[in-house]
Amino acid sequence: VGLLDFIVEHINEARSANRYSASTLAFLEHVASKAESTKLSVRKTVGNAAVKPNRISTYYRPGLDLFKKHWEIVHLFLKGATDAHALTLSEPFLRFVESELAQVPGMEKAQIVPLLTRDLMYFHNSTRTESEEEVVIDAEPVFPTEYLFVELPYSQGNRLFSNLMVFHEIGHSVFQQMTHAKDPAMNPWVEAAEHSIAAHPSLVDTEVDKETKAQVNDIINTWTQELFCDLFAVRIIGPAYTWALIDLMWLEGSLSGNRPSSTEHPPSILRLSEQLRQLRNDGWLRKADVFPRFKMAFAQTLSKESSSNVGVIGFPPHIGPALLEVIRNVLPSIRKAVKTKTQPCAPRGAKSQDFFRYHSLIEECLVNGIVPSAVIQSDRNAPGPCSIINAAYVVYTKRVDELMQRLEGTNTSDPIDRIKWQKKIESWTIKAVDDCNLMKGLANH
Amino acid sequence: MATGAVLSADEIKSRMNRRNYKIADRRSLIITPNIDLDAVLDADSVDLRLGTHFLLPKESQQPYFVPNRYTRAYVPLGDYLVVPAHQTVLGATLEFIKMPVDVSGMILTKSSVARTFIVVETAPWIHPEYRGCLTLEIANVSNTPVLLYPGRTIAQLILLHTTALKGRGRLIKDSYFGPVYPEAPPSKDPRADLESLGVNRTFEIRRLSSDDADVLASQNRSSAGTPSGSRSD
Numbered sequence: 001v002g003l004l005d006f007i008v009e010h011i012n013e014a015r016s017a018n019r020y021s022a023s024t025l026a027f028l029e030h031v032a033s034k035a036e037s038t039k040l041s042v043r044k045t046v047g048n049a050a051v052k053p054n055r056i057s058t059y060y061r062p063g064l065d066l067f068k069k070h071w072e073i074v075h076l077f078l079k080g081a082t083d084a085h086a087l088t089l090s091e092p093f094l095r096f097v098e099s100e101l102a103q104v105p106g107m108e109k110a111q112i113v114p115l116l117t118r119d120l121m122y123f124h125n126s127t128r129t130e131s132e133e134e135v136v137i138d139a140e141p142v143f144p145t146e147y148l149f150v151e152l153p154y155s156q157g158n159r160l161f162s163n164l165m166v167f168h169e170i171g172h173s174v175f176q177q178m179t180h181a182k183d184p185a186m187n188p189w190v191e192a193a194e195h196s197i198a199a200h201p202s203l204v205d206t207e208v209d210k211e212t213k214a215q216v217n218d219i220i221n222t223w224t225q226e227l228f229c230d231l232f233a234v235r236i237i238g239p240a241y242t243w244a245l246i247d248l249m250w251l252e253g254s255l256s257g258n259r260p261s262s263t264e265h266p267p268s269i270l271r272l273s274e275q276l277r278q279l280r281n282d283g284w285l286r287k288a289d290v291f292p293r294f295k296m297a298f299a300q301t302l303s304k305e306s307s308s309n310v311g312v313i314g315f316p317p318h319i320g321p322a323l324l325e326v327i328r329n330v331l332p333s334i335r336k337a338v339k340t341k342t343q344p345c346a347p348r349g350a351k352s353q354d355f356f357r358y359h360s361l362i363e364e365c366l367v368n369g370i371v372p373s374a375v376i377q378s379d380r381n382a383p384g385p386c387s388i389i390n391a392a393y394v395v396y397t398k399r400v401d402e403l404m405q406r407l408e409g410t411n412t413s414d415p416i417d418r419i420k421w422q423k424k425i426e427s428w429t430i431k432a433v434d435d436c437n438l439m440k441g442l443a444n445h
Numbered sequence: 446m447a448t449g450a451v452l453s454a455d456e457i458k459s460r461m462n463r464r465n466y467k468i469a470d471r472r473s474l475i476i477t478p479n480i481d482l483d484a485v486l487d488a489d490s491v492d493l494r495l496g497t498h499f500l501l502p503k504e505s506q507q508p509y510f511v512p513n514r515y516t517r518a519y520v521p522l523g524d525y526l527v528v529p530a531h532q533t534v535l536g537a538t539l540e541f542i543k544m545p546v547d548v549s550g551m552i553l554t555k556s557s558v559a560r561t562f563i564v565v566e567t568a569p570w571i572h573p574e575y576r577g578c579l580t581l582e583i584a585n586v587s588n589t590p591v592l593l594y595p596g597r598t599i600a601q602l603i604l605l606h607t608t609a610l611k612g613r614g615r616l617i618k619d620s621y622f623g624p625v626y627p628e629a630p631p632s633k634d635p636r637a638d639l640e641s642l643g644v645n646r647t648f649e650i651r652r653l654s655s656d657d658a659d660v661l662a663s664q665n666r667s668s669a670g671t672p673s674g675s676r677s678d
Binding site: 407 | 463468469475477478479480497516517518519521522541543576578614615616617618619622624625626
């Protein structure tokens with residue numbers, strides 16, 4: 001009860017001192033009310049236990065233990081949520097992500113609750129216990145399904161392009177929703193994985209011990225989920241996601257060399273080649289010269305890595321290639337599942353078509369220091385936010401010099417000067433996305 | 446057009462028309478998002494709306510105003526911000542403006558807003574070629590709290606023709622690339638400004654160090670030990 005008291009005080013203090021997004025405020029209010037009701041339940045349990053002491057060990061104590069276990073999970077989420085004010089995360093960006101997500105079947109009411117992390121990495125947070133149970137207090141879930149918890153590194157809160165990783169993280173929520181709803185799109189995927197593992201000699205060999213076999217299954221599940229999330233993000237936000245991922249991989253050092261893969265993520269060569277395939281299918285690479293940086297980074301990665309010698313940390317050398325083979329057999333089902341989920345918000349080719357129609361105009365705005373919502377002439381002639389973000393990423397990576405050369409006293413080779421103008425490009429882009437949402441809202445009104 | 450002449454509605458529309466002036470044309474006027482130009486255009490001015498981002502001054506522990514201590518706040522359309530009586534906040538226009546090379550601008554509080562004792566602009570001049578959302582220094586000078594609704598018109602922009610700026614360089618000052626959200630002023634050291642005038646000594650408020658406090662305490666003690674009005678040799 002002392003802990004619950006503290007939680008309520010902590011929420012009240014945080015709310016009075018800081019400003020939060022609507023989704024975070026709703027979550028904090030929900031937790032505070034749950035804490036109050038749990039306190040009353042504990043009081044009732046203690047009272048009942050005094051009357052029926054013979055049921056303490058069989059009924060009342062296990063009940064209190066369950067409360068404790070579930071509040072430990074809430075405790076974990078709460079601090080990240082109350083610290084999220086320090087991210088200075090762009091609200092229009094969050095609204096944009098939510099509006100894209102609202103078009104994904106099963107995610108119509110999703111709200112993102114950002115959490116702050118000290119790691120230089122983005123994380124999705126599952127709100128379930130280790131045994132995949134829902135956290136329930138007083139017969140009501142503590143985490144209503146519409147809340148999606150995404151951890152963002154504190155240093156990237158106000159950046160636009162690195163935050164595109166959020167699309168990957170919400171892919172995990174979509175995956176979870178599909179799993180719990182027993183979505184039929186998952187069946188061929190699961191079957192392909194089981195069949196492919198069973199058919200692979202190095203994975204069913206009698207010399208492979210039971211523990212390793214279980215670990216192999218876990219890795220297959222994790223890697224296929226990661227690939228699902230990558231493709232989900234690419235279909236929704238296009239190549240800008242791939243660039244953001246390359247930047248992040250470079251920052252944490254997982255892009256270069258023949259580093260063995262972790263058990264958490266598939267090898268970067270597989271991730272990038274699969275994204276490239278998706279981008280090509282969606283029509284993004286029909287004028288590939290628009291994206292020189294992507295080509296360069298990708299070619300660099302390909303030249304350094306080869307799928308035949310992919311290793312996995314902590315496993316014998318033959319396991320890596322065997323895992324890749326299994327994954328390659330499962331990939332068609334993953335692609336199909338992604339397509340089913342994203343078809344309503346990203347019909348094949350529609351986003352790239354919009355991009356190629358408007359990107360020159362959007363880029364022209366940005367290299368002149370103008371918010372690119374200026375290209376909107378009427379409801380029928382308005383680029384989508386995805387086009388704005390991708391064109392902005394082209395300027396961000398390729399045309400910053402052009403912008404800076406229009407200004408007095410700037411030095412294009414000074415990294416401090418460059419980052420100032422790159423940040424400006426990000427802020428103009430977020431403003432344009434916000435304006436587009438506003439215009440779209442008006443058009444639907 | 447004569448220098449100093451106020452741009453008419455027709456001239457404003459013409460400058461905003463992409464057929465006449467491309468986006469990158471230095472003479473183009475851009476106001477975006479352009480929600481409903483006819484609704485906000487008067488004979489000689491354009492109404493501007495209140496944006497959704499604010500900077501709320503934090504209470505200072507110093508006995509003077511500290512310019513860069515603010516809390517950021519986002520107020521979505523449909524929600525409101527309460528400005529208590531005699532308090533100030535920084536806001537910005539919802540519209541991003543790009544000024545033509547031959548036009549200066551002036552932003553004024555809309556009269557209907559001014560009559561609620563809200564003053565939105567005290568540094569109203571906008572230079573040619575400036576681009577950004579205009580920061581609004583919003584002051585509630587009334588005796589009651591006032592609600593501000595983002596998205597409502599709050600100010601009006603007057604545009605004035607300036608000389609053709611012949612010979613003006615191709616390059617633009619980087620300070621003319623303004624923010625899209627309200628921005629706190631840079632904290633400048635007054636000594637640097639005054640030194641250029643030859644002022645070598647500038648008074649400032651200083652916190653007592655522990656040494657100062659000891660000296661002061663000993664002075665107090667010694668003055669307490671000297672009876673008032675007494676004389677000593």
